[in-house]
Amino acid sequence: MHTLALQLTPIVAAEKSNVPFYVAGGLLVAWALLLSLVIGARRSDFPADIGQQRGVIAITAILVIAAVSMAVATSGGSTSKAAASTQTSTAGESASTPAPASSPASAAKSSLKLATNAEGQLSYDTKQLSAKAGTVTIALANSSPVEHNVTIAEGTKVLGATPTFTGGSKSVTLKLKPGKYTFYCSVPGHRQAGMEGTLTVS
Numbered sequence: 001m002h003t004l005a006l007q008l009t010p011i012v013a014a015e016k017s018n019v020p021f022y023v024a025g026g027l028l029v030a031w032a033l034l035l036s037l038v039i040g041a042r043r044s045d046f047p048a049d050i051g052q053q054r055g056v057i058a059i060t061a062i063l064v065i066a067a068v069s070m071a072v073a074t075s076g077g078s079t080s081k082a083a084a085s086t087q088t089s090t091a092g093e094s095a096s097t098p099a100p101a102s103s104p105a106s107a108a109k110s111s112l113k114l115a116t117n118a119e120g121q122l123s124y125d126t127k128q129l130s131a132k133a134g135t136v137t138i139a140l141a142n143s144s145p146v147e148h149n150v151t152i153a154e155g156t157k158v159l160g161a162t163p164t165f166t167g168g169s170k171s172v173t174l175k176l177k178p179g180k181y182t183f184y185c186s187v188p189g190h191r192q193a194g195m196e197g198t199l200t201v202s
């Protein structure tokens with residue numbers, strides 16, 4: 001019985017601001033002290049029979065339930081306040097989340113158009129191309145009678161190329177990070193003749 005009183009005392013002390021719980025807990029502590037100090041000290045054979053034992057258990061159970069339910073009832077108020085503030089902060093987060101989610105750089109798609117010289121000169125119509133980082137498609141239109149392609153390289157590393165063809169249009173699609181790339185025609189002699197340029201990805 002001493003043990004019961006000692007275990008309950010800190011709980012009551014921690015909830016002093018809570019009057020109903022304090023009353024219920026105080027009754028429980030008082031009951032435990034009554035049992036252990038008064039009855040237990042005076043009657044060494046207590047509880048003497050099963051009836052007394054059941055009575056003690058019943059009263060103790062009622063007081064424990066009362067104390068616990070008071071604790072639950074009063075802490076329930078602060079719990080719902082905590083839940084409300086959690087919901088508020090969650091709503092704040094979800095409101096700000098779509099902004100970064102809607103603008104990932106890797107989702108950008110760029111479509112570039114490039115054309116060869118229709119008269120058969122060894123040149124493209126531009127020496128400068130630019131695109132957003134992400135998926136980059138370069139379509140080459142070659143209406144000259146000479147076969148051409150467009151090859152994309154980073155330094156000396158070839159990343160991709162269209163087929164070598166004449167007539168119509170062919171394209172190459174690459175995933176590119178920001179940086180400077182070169183584009184050129186890999187048909188022998190064409191790059192040296194001027195079929196090259198810079199692709200800037202930002």
Ligand SMILES: [Cu+2]
Binds near residue numbers: 148149185186187190
């Ligand atoms: Cu060419």
